[in-house]
Amino acid sequence: xxxxxxxxxxxxxxxxxxxxxxxxxxxxxxxxxxxxxxxxxxxxxxxxxxxxxxxxxxxxxxxxxxxxxxxxxxxxxxxxxxxxxxxxxxxxxxxxxxxxxxxxxxxxxxxxxxxxxxxxxxxxxxxxxxxxxxxxxxxxxxxxxxxxxxxxxxxxxxxxxxxxxxxxxxxxxxxxxxxxxxxxxxxxxxxxxxxxxxxxxxxxxxxxxxxxxxxxxxxxxxxxxxxxxxxxxxxxxxxxxxxxxxxxxxxxxxxxxxxxxxxxxxxxxxxxxxxxxxxxxxxxxxxxxxxxxxxxxxxxxxxxxxxxxxxxxxxxxxxxxxxxxxxxxxxxxxxxxxxxxxxxxxxxxxxxxxxxxxxxxxxxxxxxxxxxxxxxxxxxx
Numbered sequence: 001x002x003x004x005x006x007x008x009x010x011x012x013x014x015x016x017x018x019x020x021x022x023x024x025x026x027x028x029x030x031x032x033x034x035x036x037x038x039x040x041x042x043x044x045x046x047x048x049x050x051x052x053x054x055x056x057x058x059x060x061x062x063x064x065x066x067x068x069x070x071x072x073x074x075x076x077x078x079x080x081x082x083x084x085x086x087x088x089x090x091x092x093x094x095x096x097x098x099x100x101x102x103x104x105x106x107x108x109x110x111x112x113x114x115x116x117x118x119x120x121x122x123x124x125x126x127x128x129x130x131x132x133x134x135x136x137x138x139x140x141x142x143x144x145x146x147x148x149x150x151x152x153x154x155x156x157x158x159x160x161x162x163x164x165x166x167x168x169x170x171x172x173x174x175x176x177x178x179x180x181x182x183x184x185x186x187x188x189x190x191x192x193x194x195x196x197x198x199x200x201x202x203x204x205x206x207x208x209x210x211x212x213x214x215x216x217x218x219x220x221x222x223x224x225x226x227x228x229x230x231x232x233x234x235x236x237x238x239x240x241x242x243x244x245x246x247x248x249x250x251x252x253x254x255x256x257x258x259x260x261x262x263x264x265x266x267x268x269x270x271x272x273x274x275x276x277x278x279x280x281x282x283x284x285x286x287x288x289x290x291x292x293x294x295x296x297x298x299x300x301x302x303x304x305x306x307x308x309x310x311x312x313x314x315x316x317x318x319x320x321x322x323x324x325x326x327x328x329x330x331x332x333x334x335x336x337x338x339x340x341x342x343x344x345x346x347x348x349x350x351x352x353x354x355x356x357x358x359x360x361x362x363x364x365x366x367x368x369x370x371x372x373x374x375x376x377x378x379x380x381x
Contacts, residue, residue, distance in 0.1 A: 007052045015044040019068040020337070020376020037069045039339060039374050043081055056089040080185070093193040102207055102223030104144040104184050106238040109227075109258030110269030110293050111306075126258075126271055126291045126308065127184065141310050141321060142273050142289045144184040145221070146242040146252030149282025186221065201230040219245035232262040250279030269293040284312040291321075300329045320344040333380040341372045 018038040025032050045063035052058060063081035064073050073080070084097030104127070111125035126142045186209035194204045209221045223240035241253040258271040275287035291308030306323040325339035 007050050009048065009050040012047045012049075013045070014047070014381060015042070015063075016378060016380045017042045017066075017068065018376060018378045020374045022372065022374045024373075025371040035069070038067070039337065039376050040378070041065050041081070042068060045082070054089070056087070058085070058087055060085045082185075084189075088193075090195060092195050093191075095189075095191040095193070097189065098185055098187050099189055099191060099207075100184060101144050101186050101221075101240060102205060102225040102238045103240045103254050103256050105205070105225045105227065106236040106256040106258040107142045107144055107271060107273075109234055109236045109260050110271045110291060112234060112260045112267075112269065125293075125306070126289075141308060141319075142256065142271060142291065143254060143275060143287075146240060146254050146275065147277070147287075148242055148245075148248075148250040148252035149277030149279060149284055186223075198228075201228055203227045203229075219243060232264075234260040244279065248279065248281065250277065250282050252277040265296070267293075267295040267297070269295075284314045286313045287311065302327045302329075335378050337374070337376055337378065339372075339374045339376075343370045 018040050019042075020037065020039050022035050022037060022039070023032060024035070042065060043063055044066055045061065047062075048060045050058040061082050061084050062079045063083075064079050065081050066073060079098070082097075082099055084095050084099050086093050086095035088094075107126050127144060186207060189207055189209040191205055191207040194206075196203050204226045205224065207221075207223045219242070221240060221242045223238065225236055225238035227234070227236040229235070236256075236258050238256045239254070242251060244251050253276045254273060255276075256271065256273040258269070260267065260269040270292045271290070273289040275289075277285055287310070289308065289310045291306060293304065293306040295302055295304045303326040304324070306321070308321045310319045310321075321341070321343050323339070323341040325337060327335050327337045329335045
């Protein structure tokens with residue numbers, strides 16, 4: 001009888017709770033509202049690791065996003081932030097399940113501060129424009145999934161045209177209001193991570209995510225990201241493409257570069273992104289994003305400022321963003337923050353009332369420049 005090799009295993013429970021008070025000026029009505037919620041996504045994770053010997057490990061990761069507003073996990077699902085299992089060793093790692101996209105790796109790099117946290121614009125840093133949370137109308141500053149040109153519904157009628165799209169579900173074409181759950185994640189994904197190279201400074205990941213399986217639906221996505229981290233420099237380049245979904249021929253791609261350098265007395269970060277799209281019924285063919293960030297650690301306090309822009313070639317959704325704030329560490333795991341963001345968008349790219357024919361460019365509607373002010377507390381465990 002074969003004897004199985006001995007192994008050791010562990011289970012870690014960790015996460016972070018972020019809670020604050022927010023005052024936001026609506027992007028559509030100009031009215032001011034106050035709410036209690038999170039500036040960045042709170043999280044609770046369960047990570048299991050089995051050391052199988054010989055440098056090989058089996059790992060699982062389950063991460064949810066509890067809401068401090070009402071205690072639920074919202075419509076994003078129980079483990080929306082991650083649900084995957086992997087095998088790893090000297091040969092690299094193979095990971096299967098729901099996980100972050102290749103592009104998000106490049107987008108968050110410029111926002112890295114002391115301790116690896118990032119703030120501002122709904123706690124998503126360069127990901128969100130301040131006009132809304134992930135997946136909301138006009139919410140993308142830097143996208144983490146290709147939007148396929150803001151494609152219309154498969155039926156050819158729509159009211160939302162610029163919702164941040166998922167690369168692994170066709171909901172952005174059939175119900176844009178439901179895209180938030182996948183705006184930064186792959187579903188049904190397989191990722192291979194190469195062994196670290198150049199003394200651990202160079203890493204690379206290759207991912208393929210499958211689209212919906214029902215009725216032969218497409219919508220698959222593939223991506224690659226390469227990171228070089230040495231000393232004070234952190235940098236990531238990512239490329240991602242999204243195939244056409246069921247009932248549509250719209251495709252898209254993202255090319256993103258993110259850089260962060262710690263000069264000691266201050267930290268500078270920056271990113272550039274180019275989005276391309278083609279197909280019937282799309283409302284833009286190309287988009288561009290740019291952003292700069294500066295952080296100045298002063299003991300327990302870290303003031304920061306972020307500026308940037310986002311534009312499309314055909315839509316009028318041209319925006320300029322400014323974000324200022326400060327974090328103050330009460331301990332190694334707990335901090336308080338003050339954050340203010342302003343988006344100078346001329347409009348959101350929202351369609352006029354009624355339906356439009358597939359293939360037509362949708363007229364935009366002017367809105368008030370949205371503003372977001374927040375004060376809150378963040379604690380890690």
